[in-house]
Amino acid sequence: MAKIGVFICHCGENIGAKIDCNKLAATIGEHPGVAVSVEYKYFCADPGQESIKKAIRDNNLTGVVVAACSPRMHEATFRKACAEAGLNPYMCEIANIREHCSWVHTDPDMATEKAADITRSMIEKVKRNNKLQPIEVPVTRRALVIGGGIAGIQAALDIANAGQEVVLVEREPSLGGHMAQLSETFPTLDCSQCIMTPRMVEAAQHPKIRLLTYAEVVSVDGYIGNFHVKVKMKARYVDMESCTGCGDCITKCPQKKISSEFDCGIGKRTAIYTPFAQSVPNKPVIDKATCTYFKNGKCKVCMRSCQINAINFDMQDEFIELEIGAIVVATGFQVQNNAVYGEYGYGKYPDVITGLQFERLASASGPTFGKILRPSDGKEPKTIVFIQCAGSRDPSKGVRYCSKICCMYTAKHAMLYAHKVHEGKSHIFYMDIRAAGKGYDEFTRRAIEEDEASYVRGRVSKVWPKMSKLMVRGVDTLLGKPVLIAADMVVLATAMVPQPDAKEFAKTIGIAYDEYGFFNEAHLKLRPVESSTAGIFLAGTCQSPKDIPDSVSQASASASKVLALFSKQTLEREPVVASNNEATCAGCWGCVLACPYNAIEKKDILDRSGKLIKRVASVNPGLCQGCGTCVTFCRSNSLDLAGFTEKQIFAEVMGL
Amino acid sequence: MVIGYKPGTTADRRRPHFIRTPEEADQLVLDSACITNLSGYLVSEGLLSDEKAVAIFLKPDGIRSINILAAEAQLNIDQILILGFDINDNQVTALEGEKVEEFATLIESIKEQAPDALKNPLLEKIEGMTPKERFTFWQKEFSRCIKCYACRQACPMCYCRRCIVDCNQPQWVNTSSHTLGNFEWNIVRAFHLSGRCVGCGNCDRACPVNIPLRLINAKMAQEVLGSFDHFAGMSHTQEPVLASFKKDDSETFIL
Numbered sequence: 001m002a003k004i005g006v007f008i009c010h011c012g013e014n015i016g017a018k019i020d021c022n023k024l025a026a027t028i029g030e031h032p033g034v035a036v037s038v039e040y041k042y043f044c045a046d047p048g049q050e051s052i053k054k055a056i057r058d059n060n061l062t063g064v065v066v067a068a069c070s071p072r073m074h075e076a077t078f079r080k081a082c083a084e085a086g087l088n089p090y091m092c093e094i095a096n097i098r099e100h101c102s103w104v105h106t107d108p109d110m111a112t113e114k115a116a117d118i119t120r121s122m123i124e125k126v127k128r129n130n131k132l133q134p135i136e137v138p139v140t141r142r143a144l145v146i147g148g149g150i151a152g153i154q155a156a157l158d159i160a161n162a163g164q165e166v167v168l169v170e171r172e173p174s175l176g177g178h179m180a181q182l183s184e185t186f187p188t189l190d191c192s193q194c195i196m197t198p199r200m201v202e203a204a205q206h207p208k209i210r211l212l213t214y215a216e217v218v219s220v221d222g223y224i225g226n227f228h229v230k231v232k233m234k235a236r237y238v239d240m241e242s243c244t245g246c247g248d249c250i251t252k253c254p255q256k257k258i259s260s261e262f263d264c265g266i267g268k269r270t271a272i273y274t275p276f277a278q279s280v281p282n283k284p285v286i287d288k289a290t291c292t293y294f295k296n297g298k299c300k301v302c303m304r305s306c307q308i309n310a311i312n313f314d315m316q317d318e319f320i321e322l323e324i325g326a327i328v329v330a331t332g333f334q335v336q337n338n339a340v341y342g343e344y345g346y347g348k349y350p351d352v353i354t355g356l357q358f359e360r361l362a363s364a365s366g367p368t369f370g371k372i373l374r375p376s377d378g379k380e381p382k383t384i385v386f387i388q389c390a391g392s393r394d395p396s397k398g399v400r401y402c403s404k405i406c407c408m409y410t411a412k413h414a415m416l417y418a419h420k421v422h423e424g425k426s427h428i429f430y431m432d433i434r435a436a437g438k439g440y441d442e443f444t445r446r447a448i449e450e451d452e453a454s455y456v457r458g459r460v461s462k463v464w465p466k467m468s469k470l471m472v473r474g475v476d477t478l479l480g481k482p483v484l485i486a487a488d489m490v491v492l493a494t495a496m497v498p499q500p501d502a503k504e505f506a507k508t509i510g511i512a513y514d515e516y517g518f519f520n521e522a523h524l525k526l527r528p529v530e531s532s533t534a535g536i537f538l539a540g541t542c543q544s545p546k547d548i549p550d551s552v553s554q555a556s557a558s559a560s561k562v563l564a565l566f567s568k569q570t571l572e573r574e575p576v577v578a579s580n581n582e583a584t585c586a587g588c589w590g591c592v593l594a595c596p597y598n599a600i601e602k603k604d605i606l607d608r609s610g611k612l613i614k615r616v617a618s619v620n621p622g623l624c625q626g627c628g629t630c631v632t633f634c635r636s637n638s639l640d641l642a643g644f645t646e647k648q649i650f651a652e653v654m655g656l
Numbered sequence: 657m658v659i660g661y662k663p664g665t666t667a668d669r670r671r672p673h674f675i676r677t678p679e680e681a682d683q684l685v686l687d688s689a690c691i692t693n694l695s696g697y698l699v700s701e702g703l704l705s706d707e708k709a710v711a712i713f714l715k716p717d718g719i720r721s722i723n724i725l726a727a728e729a730q731l732n733i734d735q736i737l738i739l740g741f742d743i744n745d746n747q748v749t750a751l752e753g754e755k756v757e758e759f760a761t762l763i764e765s766i767k768e769q770a771p772d773a774l775k776n777p778l779l780e781k782i783e784g785m786t787p788k789e790r791f792t793f794w795q796k797e798f799s800r801c802i803k804c805y806a807c808r809q810a811c812p813m814c815y816c817r818r819c820i821v822d823c824n825q826p827q828w829v830n831t832s833s834h835t836l837g838n839f840e841w842n843i844v845r846a847f848h849l850s851g852r853c854v855g856c857g858n859c860d861r862a863c864p865v866n867i868p869l870r871l872i873n874a875k876m877a878q879e880v881l882g883s884f885d886h887f888a889g890m891s892h893t894q895e896p897v898l899a900s901f902k903k904d905d906s907e908t909f910i911l
Binding site: 583588591594637646651 | 729730815817826828
């Protein structure tokens with residue numbers, strides 16, 4: 001015999017102002033099987049929860065219905081309260097009389113009537129609820145970090161230093177990412193490589209970190225605690241084991257004019273190369289697209305120059321499979337292609353460069369060894385115009401968002417320029433100076449006051465060459481006057497955009513992304529480092545534009561989430577999963593296709609002698625997310641979802 | 657075994673003929689009255705379980721049914737030998753090919769003609785009605801339904817071991833012959849056949865009270881063809897339209 005307790009919440013004025021809760025309690029009290037029907041101002045508050053617990057104990061309730069707000073708000077709260085009173089938590093259901101009733105209706109009498117219907121419907125459901133038990137799934141204590149920039153390295157180190165295994169995958173030949181390309185970093189002007197390379201070495205040498213460079217994640221299957229990951233190890237054509245990194249092959253390579261990705265096209269590299277001198281691992285790869293041997297079938301100069309025969313042109317891409325418990329995605333960003341701004345002449349005039357190219361010019365390890373020189377003629381520029389928001393905050397040609405770091409790095413560029421070329425003059429066109437952060441506003445003030453950067457509030461309309469100069473026409477909106485500057489160089493504060501393959505990659509690993517291709521967090525404010533998929537976390541600029549301190553903080557936050565997951569041998573999952581009636585399953589495999597989580601497998605039913613009787617669908621409860629897609633597809637109604645069984649739903653509908 | 661046709665109870669009726677011995681082949685008939693889609697017999701319990709091949713007389717619609725049944729893992733196409741034929745102006749012509757894949761070009765051409773072939777004067781009349789008139793029309797048609805489930809028994813696609821109407825815990829489909837139950841049964845059937853019906857007409861002919869069942873299925877076939885470019889039975893690896901999705905599926909019904 002059912003003994004259902006119904007608890008009707010006023011939610012302050014939210015429900016109470018529209019619905020007559022006393023009348024509702026009286027009406028519901030007469031429904032068959034209802035043992036207790038009471039109302040209260042706030043059942044979610046401590047005294048409210050205590051009264052539910054007391055009612056369960058005093059009346060030996062078999063089920064509880066809380067008529068209140070959406071189950072998304074407080075289902076967990078009330079189920080926990082029921083469990084504390086000794087009732088199986090899945091015997092508690094929420095009748096949503098706030099979002100579904102009081103908030104959307106105006107007539108109090110009709111709203112009260114509807115609230116009674118909703119509540120009765122849930123009472124009928126709860127009578128047919130089953131005492132479900134949480135599912136325990138084992139956790140593989142090994143993390144995968146995708147991306148070897150500062151965020152990925154930080155996350156890997158934090159996890160590894162806590163004693164857990166990490167696999168760090170980087171698709172370029174070396175760790176480092178964008179931070180390794182930078183000259184100095186704001187707001188302290190410490191040398192980027194000097195703080196970055198020790199971290200790279202630490203990650204490479206850490207006994208708990210398995211480093212896979214020149215490798216890409218090609219597939220992710222499974223679920224939290226139990227991911228199966230396939231990684232493609234791109235052929236390096238250099239044996240990692242025997243190569244000593246002496247660099248003889250690099251000096252001998254006849255292809256010397258290949259545009260260097262690391263130097264953003266300003267410097268050159270060879271076909272067999274390491275991206276930069278401090279690469280980790282410091283062992284070269286052969287770029288198949290530009291190598292003479294791969295193009296013409298002749299050369300092999302590098303092979304002959306190698307004294308230990310580490311070069312092997314027959315090397316093939318290899319695939320390795322990994323068992324992983326949690327994933328940190330730290331795949332970083334790219335800079336927008338500024339060629340979309342024809343008026344700035346990027347790509348047309350060699351002395352119009354991006355901020356990242358300026359970083360390479362200013363870097364001591366860069367193509368000019370830290371001297372600021374024009375790409376066109378190698379002369380020192382006496383006047384530089386910096387254009388902020390070259391792409392950011394521009395819905396027409398660029399991106400709508402603010403790239404967040406450009407105000408800071410442009411101020412830094414002006415400062416570095418002032419320190420390197422004392423008589424140099426810098427003009428900065430800006431929309432707003434956004435310098436929120438520790439020491440950031442002080443930094444931009446220093447650029448203006450001590451290093452004499454001239455800030456012009458306004459946009460640039462055109463850049464064109466005249467003699468050896470670049471004429472920059474803009475407007476000073478504070479003076480309301482047009483401005484014309486003859487510059488030697490123009491630096492565009494280019495927008496930060498997602499990796500070009502970010503959306504495809506998000507689909508590969510199964511996480512959500514926004515309209516631009518930045519990966520979505522589970523909750524912008526309260527769960528900023530979790531992705532929408534359990535067990536996959538985000539770090540750094542793959543989520544949104546960020547500076548180094550923010551990327552590092554988020555990486556450490558992700559690492560702490562991973563470590564929390566790894567703190568137990570098993571993890572508990574909601575038992576709301578589908579199951580199949582093997583007797584009636586026709587084996588059409590519609591559910592297998594329909595399942596968005598690949599949770600349904602084909603299972604052979606054998607007789608005692610091992611002969612195949614039939615093949616049926618079988619739901620893996622570890623993978624099932626309880627979405628119910630398979631249930632709606634199954635023509636023979638063989639599939640059913642625990643917690644939302646056909647019987648429960650039918651009773652719910654009939655209760656209306 | 658060979659599955660074909662033999663004379664039926666009246667001169668213009670044919671019944672299925674299951675031939676196990678050479679002598680039984682003498683009764684075989686093939687003429688313009690052989691319109692039943694025989695493919696459903698292949699999935700009757702155990703017929704193919706000995707893993708031996710079966711030859712079967714099939715019109716193009718029946719060949720498409722073989723593709724769907726194979727795509728839904730109900731049969732192995734290696735076991736099926738097709739004796740294809742078509743009927744035009746009461747003349748029977750043989751079709752080239754034995755294996756289901758060999759009929760791909762034929763099915764492709766049927767798909768191209770489908771938008772016109774699926775048109776029907778009565779269907780167009782119904783589409784011209786207001787929703788209320790349409791409801792009244794179908795209410796009247798369905799009012800004759802006696803829930804004999806002959807349509808289900810005749811349909812090659814209704815191979816479930818337990819049909820949803822035989823499920824009584826809970827009883828989603830009301831078995832009584834009232835408006836509610838009549839609509840429930842026929843709408844459920846229409847959904848279960850959408851993207852799967854080849855329009856063979858087995859259901860239509862089986863119905864003892866002459867409900868124009870084929871119209872409902874033709875309408876669903878038009879819908880899936882128009883919305884998802886899905887034509888039932890194109891190949892034995894075709895994915896079911898309601899369980900698969902493409903990134904460029906049109907979203908006319910979701911905001």
